[in-house]
Amino acid sequence: MKTVATSRRRGAALLLGLAAASLSLTACSVTSPQTTQLRYAPADGVEMDGEALMARDVLLVSHGKGAPAVVSGTLVNTGKEPLTVTVNVAGQSVGEVTVEAGSTARLDGTAADGTPGERLVVEALETAAGEHVEVRLQAGSETLGASAPVLLPQGAYADFADDAGGEVEPRTEEPAADH
CATH class of the missing domain: 2.60.40.1890 (PCu(A)C copper chaperone)
Structure with a gap:
């Protein structure tokens, strides 16, 4: 039997899991800068x-x-x-x-x-x-x-x-x- 408290705990756990996943994915850009922002010579010389x-x-x-x-x-x-x-x-x-x-x-x-x-x-x-x-x-x-x-x-x-x-x-x- 489901209770309101169990549904709230599952909902809170789901939100917490989504927040953690979101933070871990955005942390990738901290150690990997956008290469389009780097200066380089776009030619052979x-x-x-x-x-x-x-x-x-x-x-x-x-x-x-x-x-x-x-x-x-x-x-x-x-x-x-x-x-x-x-x-x-x-x-x-x-x-x-x-x-x-x-x-x-x-x-x-x-x-x-x-x-x-x-x-x-x-x-x-x-x-x-x-x-x-x-x-x-x-x-x-x-x-x-x-x-x-x-x-x-x-x-x-x-x-x-x-x-x-x-x-x-x-x-x-x-x-x-x-x-």
Whole structure:
């Protein structure tokens, strides 16, 4: 036989159980932050931030090990004056790029309308594809530096093949058979 007191106890126990489950499930977010709130570089290259100069998606395209390399990425001038940016890769000066105030410039020479221009090219990059190389950007008294990846001229970077050591040849050897 059910009494009112038994029904109330079951109801209270059910509410207490639901409250405990709710608290334990919400506690997961305490130790696992929302990854959409984390800052990250959503590209293959690296980011660098300074006061007036920022760089986005900086990388090199090359076969490496002595082959030429194209410097790729975008420079952003957040200041009120034009910036002349000197680009250094692995300790050697590669060239200069002027970025107008409140504007951007691409390191691979592509203009805003998509027309190709003068690319920054390292004559002989000793770092192999798949590794990282030190890139420094200097504009006036501001210097930014990062370790940028070296990628092969294939896929999205196939357009750089002529200036980056040639096309990537497909594999011709047969994989070793397992015995």
